[in-house]
Amino acid sequence: MRRELITFELSGQLFGIDIMAIREIRAWSPVTVLPRVPDHVAGVVNLRGAVLPVIDLSVRLGWPATEATPRNPIIVVEHEGQSRGLIVHGVNDIVSIEADSLQQPDGAAQARITGFLEGLAPLDDNMVMVLDLAELMADEELELAA
Numbered sequence: 001m002r003r004e005l006i007t008f009e010l011s012g013q014l015f016g017i018d019i020m021a022i023r024e025i026r027a028w029s030p031v032t033v034l035p036r037v038p039d040h041v042a043g044v045v046n047l048r049g050a051v052l053p054v055i056d057l058s059v060r061l062g063w064p065a066t067e068a069t070p071r072n073p074i075i076v077v078e079h080e081g082q083s084r085g086l087i088v089h090g091v092n093d094i095v096s097i098e099a100d101s102l103q104q105p106d107g108a109a110q111a112r113i114t115g116f117l118e119g120l121a122p123l124d125d126n127m128v129m130v131l132d133l134a135e136l137m138a139d140e141e142l143e144l145a146a
Contacts, residue, residue, distance in 0.1 A: 001099045005121075007092040007128055008075065011063050015088075016095065016121065016128040023076040023083060025091055028068060042068070042087055052076065054085035060136065061116060079133040095128070097121045102130060 005016035006025075031043030031054050040060035044051050054074060058066045066072060066087050074085040102119030118130045 002096050003099050004094055004096050005128065005130065006075070007095055007123075008073075008088040009090045009092060010061070010088050011058055014092070014123070014126050014128050015057075016097075016130045017075065017077060017133065018130075019094060021077045021079055021133055023078050026074045026076060026085070028070045028072045028074060028087075031068075039065075042066075045074070045085060047076065047083070047085075050083075052083055052085050054087060055136075057086045057088055077133060077137075079137050082137060084137055095123055097123065097128070105129075 004019040006019055006022050007014055007016045009015070026047075029045050031045050033043040034041065040056055042054045042056045044053055046052070056066050056068075058064060066089065068087055072087055072089060073091050074087055075091065076083060076085050078084075101121050103121070104119050105117065116132055116136050118132045121128045121130055
């Protein structure tokens with residue numbers, strides 16, 4: 001079975017999210033910073049009258065914070081009825097992969113983020129890190145921002 005992914009860049013790495021979880025890709029808009037939320041929550045934005053928590057995906061994965069500019073898109077994802085915005089460095093393309101081509105990473109270098117990955121998919125000469133939205137969005141403190 002084939003899966004379609006939206007691919008995007010973050011800290012020079014290629015990531016993918018299942019296209020069925022994507023609600024929209026927005027241009028950058030400044031966030032309202034909230035007190036007492038986890039470091040990876042950049043803040044919230046107004047999405048057609050609804051409060052949308054925005055996650056700095058780089059921080060969520062354990063990397064340095066994104067210095068957000070108007071060139072940083074926000075990918076709006078939905079999982080189990082909850083929407084989140086993800087700050088990324090750039091959106092690339094829609095790709096199709098074989099579902100059984102996902103491989104599990106090994107090695108200590110990937111250990112910090114492997115909990116957020118469904119697996120790695122070969123794509124041309126690159127590897128796409130396919131994000132597991134259930135794990136990525138599992139955060140009790142984030143509910144307070146919604």
